[in-house]
Amino acid sequence: MEFAGYDLDDGIYDEMLQPNGEPREHSRLLYETLCQLSSDEINSIQERVTRSFSNEGISFTVYGDAEANERIIPVDCLPRILPPSEWRHLEIGLTQRLAALNRFLNDVYGEARIIDDGVIPADVVRGCPQYRSEMCGVAVPHGTWVAICGTDLVRTNQGFQVLEDNLRVPSGVSYMIANRKVVKSSLRRLYRSSRVRGVEHYGRLLQKTLRELSPSGRNDPCIALLTPGVYNSAFYEHMFLAREIGAELVEGRDLLVNGGFVYMRTTTGLRRVDVVYRRVDDDFLDPLVFREDSLLGVPGLIHAYKLGNVAVVNAPGTGIADDKSVYAYVPDMIRYYLGEEPILLNVETHLCRRPEELEYTLDNLENLVVKRVGESGGYGMLVGPHSTLEERDAYAEQVRADPADFISQPVLPLSRAPCLIEGRPEPRHVDLRPFVLHGTETRLVPGAFCRVALRRGSLVVNSSQGGGGKDLWVLED
Amino acid sequence: MLSRSAQGLYWMGRYLERAQHLCRLLQLQVEALVDRPVREIHLGWSRIYGALNRQPPFGGIQFDRRDNYTLADSYTLAGDLTFERSNPDSVWNCFSLGRENARQMRHRISAEMWICLNLAYLRIQKLDIEDIWKTSPENFYAETVEEIHTFSGVAATTMYRDEGWHFMQLGHCIERAQISVALFLSQIATAKLYQDSPDGDCTTLLRLYHAFDAYDRKHSVEIQPHQVLDLLAADPLLPNSLCRSLDSAAAELAAIAHGPSAASSAAASRLAGRVQALIRHEWPDRKDREAMLRQIGEHCRGLHDQIMTAYIDYSVEDAPVH
Numbered sequence: 183m184e185f186a187g188y189d190l191d192d193g194i195y196d197e198m199l200q201p202n203g204e205p206r207e208h209s210r211l212l213y214e215t216l217c218q219l220s221s222d223e224i225n226s227i228q229e230r231v232t233r234s235f236s237n238e239g240i241s242f243t244v245y246g247d248a249e250a251n252e253r254i255i256p257v258d259c260l261p262r263i264l265p266p267s268e269w270r271h272l273e274i275g276l277t278q279r280l281a282a283l284n285r286f287l288n289d290v291y292g293e294a295r296i297i298d299d300g301v302i303p304a305d306v307v308r309g310c311p312q313y314r315s316e317m318c319g320v321a322v323p324h325g326t327w328v329a330i331c332g333t334d335l336v337r338t339n340q341g342f343q344v345l346e347d348n349l350r351v352p353s354g355v356s357y358m359i360a361n362r363k364v365v366k367s368s369l370r371r372l373y374r375s376s377r378v379r380g381v382e383h384y385g386r387l388l389q390k391t392l393r394e395l396s397p398s399g400r401n402d403p404c405i406a407l408l409t410p411g412v413y414n415s416a417f418y419e420h421m422f423l424a425r426e427i428g429a430e431l432v433e434g435r436d437l438l439v440n441g442g443f444v445y446m447r448t449t450t451g452l453r454r455v456d457v458v459y460r461r462v463d464d465d466f467l468d469p470l471v472f473r474e475d476s477l478l479g480v481p482g483l484i485h486a487y488k489l490g491n492v493a494v495v496n497a498p499g500t501g502i503a504d505d506k507s508v509y510a511y512v513p514d515m516i517r518y519y520l521g522e523e524p525i526l527l528n529v530e531t532h533l534c535r536r537p538e539e540l541e542y543t544l545d546n547l548e549n550l551v552v553k554r555v556g557e558s559g560g561y562g563m564l565v566g567p568h569s570t571l572e573e574r575d576a577y578a579e580q581v582r583a584d585p586a587d588f589i590s591q592p593v594l595p596l597s598r599a600p601c602l603i604e605g606r607p608e609p610r611h612v613d614l615r616p617f618v619l620h621g622t623e624t625r626l627v628p629g630a631f632c633r634v635a636l637r638r639g640s641l642v643v644n645s646s647q648g649g650g651g652k653d654l655w656v657l658e659d
Numbered sequence: 660m661l662s663r664s665a666q667g668l669y670w671m672g673r674y675l676e677r678a679q680h681l682c683r684l685l686q687l688q689v690e691a692l693v694d695r696p697v698r699e700i701h702l703g704w705s706r707i708y709g710a711l712n713r714q715p716p717f718g719g720i721q722f723d724r725r726d727n728y729t730l731a732d733s734y735t736l737a738g739d740l741t742f743e744r745s746n747p748d749s750v751w752n753c754f755s756l757g758r759e760n761a762r763q764m765r766h767r768i769s770a771e772m773w774i775c776l777n778l779a780y781l782r783i784q785k786l787d788i789e790d791i792w793k794t795s796p797e798n799f800y801a802e803t804v805e806e807i808h809t810f811s812g813v814a815a816t817t818m819y820r821d822e823g824w825h826f827m828q829l830g831h832c833i834e835r836a837q838i839s840v841a842l843f844l845s846q847i848a849t850a851k852l853y854q855d856s857p858d859g860d861c862t863t864l865l866r867l868y869h870a871f872d873a874y875d876r877k878h879s880v881e882i883q884p885h886q887v888l889d890l891l892a893a894d895p896l897l898p899n900s901l902c903r904s905l906d907s908a909a910a911e912l913a914a915i916a917h918g919p920s921a922a923s924s925a926a927a928s929r930l931a932g933r934v935q936a937l938i939r940h941e942w943p944d945r946k947d948r949e950a951m952l953r954q955i956g957e958h959c960r961g962l963h964d965q966i967m968t969a970y971i972d973y974s975v976e977d978a979p980v981h
Contacts, residue, residue: 236781237774237777237778237781238770238773238774238777239762239765239773239777252762412762412763421762421763421765421766422765422766424766425765425766430661430664431661431664431766432661432663433663435663436661436662436663438975440975445980446661447661447662447663447975447978448660448661448662448981449660449661449662449665449822449826449915449916449918449970449971450916450917450918450919450979450981451918451919451978451979451980451981452919452975452978452979452980452981453980453981454980454981
């Protein structure tokens with residue numbers, strides 16, 4: 183495999199190669215190994231990796247595409263490597279960030295000191311569609327609102343930045359583990375020589391975290407993973423995690439609330455459930471409290487939760503902290519709650535709710551990425567440089583109609599990593615989503631779901647928008 | 660175990676058994692196309708459609724002595740029974756539903772079972788009747804049966820023997836019993852229609868149940884339809900006999916702890932015992948096989964309903980709390 187002709191750009195950080203074409207020190211072994219492989223060999227590795235995903239049915243669903251009920255997630259066989267020092271930096275930064283976010287949630291659903299102290303405007307918080315007034319005054323176990331966090335990180339020449347926090351039902355961890363399993367077995371000798379830290383124990387850490395959050399006095403808590411069902415885009419992951427943590431995979435119709443306790447319907451009768459790891463959005467969790475037309479949720483669940491008879495993880499209402507407007511205030515939260523400077527920086531963000539930032543956004547649409555504050559998965563956004571004038575005009579109209587629903591950010595030169603495209607290495611933009619767990623303490627596996635924008639020049643890494651995955655290797659010290 | 664999981668595994672067992680049975684029937688039927696007389700081929704198709712309680716796509720099987728017509732019709736019928744998406748009984752649909760239940764219950768079966776089933780599914784997905792008809796359609800059916808056998812073998816060596824296992828096996832046994840009853844009834848009906856066929860093509864049935872050797876040992880090389888039926892229905896030593904399917908269903912049910920209502924579970928056990936007693940003790944003494952098969956068929960359907968009531972669709976009002 184040859185890197186001759188591999189496109190390096192001074193303005194874009196390459197994860198494997200330095201601007202002079204030499205491999206970065208931590209990627210040298212990978213680079214040299216790849217250079218020794220013939221084209222046939224590397225193609226056969228890629229084929230094996232792809233086939234393995236297909237055989238195992240590692241899939242996701244693309245909404246609105248009847249043919250894609252079980253689309254196999256594309257995976258690139260070339261791993262991305264992080265040296266130990268970079269991972270340490272991320273680990274500390276992510277731990278700090280999650281601590282602040284949990285403090286923030288405790289605060290805004292409690293005394294709301296951060297609002298009274300003028301750090302964040304009340305309307306940003308209480309005007310956010312994800313703000314759940316029903317959760318005010320609820321004491322969540324150990325103050326842990328967010329037990330499972332998937333933070334999207336990108337790298338530019340200036341270093342790592344947080345693109346967004348996913349605090350409701352973050353997904354992708356199953357692909358991290360699946361990528362590892364298949365890439366490890368395809369690049370066996372390289373993997374062994376590289377001294378890569380394992381990620382396979384994620385399930386154990388997740389189970390430990392969920393058990394810590396179960397109502398007190400329950401020695402052997404019963405954990406249920408609540409899925410919206412087989413048509414959900416992440417159903418594969420729900421099934422995978424249920425197996426990993428030894429939980430029952432339940433749908434709303436399998437659960438009921440009686441006398442303030444949650445039960446699931448088993449073949450021998452009703453069994454009490456102590457922890458609901460929900461992969462259902464707030465809106466659909468409990469039709470008695472949120473959307474009354476929801477068929478996915480469990481009537482009475484929030485009542486049982488408020489009584490402390492069941493843990494719901496992540497807690498309802500966490501969406502307020504990963505709202506794209508609130509995101510802009512996370513560095514201030516870190517300073518406010520922890521008295522520390524943020525270790526991981528945010529991407530510069532313009533809130534269109536502010537008139538001057540709205541004007542700036544509208545004047546610079548062709549250079550910005552504009553997103554709806556409540557959307558995720560790459561839906562509902564405009565990538566300025568890749569848009570047509572008509573698309574920008576139509577989008578501008580939407581922004582003007584409801585400015586508070588939009589934010590804008592500069593188009594970041596996301597780092598790139600070599601991917602095997604038609605038998606040759608070509609650079610593609612990547613990000614990474616590490617998963618942080620917090621019950622009574624914070625836990626991370628050294629790894630992440632590394633997403634790749636497989637289309638040439640594309641910056642959109644979401645699986646639903648043509649993105650794929652890569653294995654991320656964090657090296658031992 | 661979650662009731663819905665038990666239900667999923669139960670149906671997985673049923674659909675895969677149904678797919679396997681139909682494949683085996685079709686394998687023997689398309690083998691007959693090579694050298695059997697046209698009338699016997701027609702009898703075979705009638706028997707299959709009768710067992711499924713379906714009408715063929717063009718309304719009925721007409722007796723036509725010309726080979727060309729028979730082969731053209733056979734292509735259409737095989738397509739209808741194998742890949743037709745709108746036919747709920749086609750191999751494709753039964754296999755897909757078995758696999759879909761497995762997909763939704765992946766956390767309840769072993770990883771090896773899933774991969775085995777998924778690989779078979781990926782293979783079948785790419786094919787249609789034209790593909791398999793070009794060369795040797797019997798190979799397709801044989802291969803599919805083999806894949807389901809492999810799945811069963813993998814399940815036997817890798818699946819944890821909890822309730823999930825027993826529900827899967829229960830589905831498998833009840834399905835086998837029900838389709839055997841339907842097939843035997845269809846055999847009796849077609850034999851009446853094709854009276855000129857000396858043994859009503861019972862040899863195919865013996866092959867279907869891998870019972871040739873057992874028949875030879877027990878009787879003689881001359882095929883007597885009533886002896887064939889007795890062997891396939893009531894011989895407890897024949898692996899796929901109706902009797903053995905019912906014995907296994909009763910044993911699987913006994914291995915499952917009783918459901919939320921002891922009375923409801925006991926009713927299911929009693930029914931399983933009753934139908935077992937019918938085939939074991941009454942069959943030898945009763946002359947009217949057809950009536951008896953209908954009675955057994957009704958009991959099987961009742962048993963299915965009672966299992967659903969006892970373990971899956973029970974009322975939560977009086978259910979015990981654990």
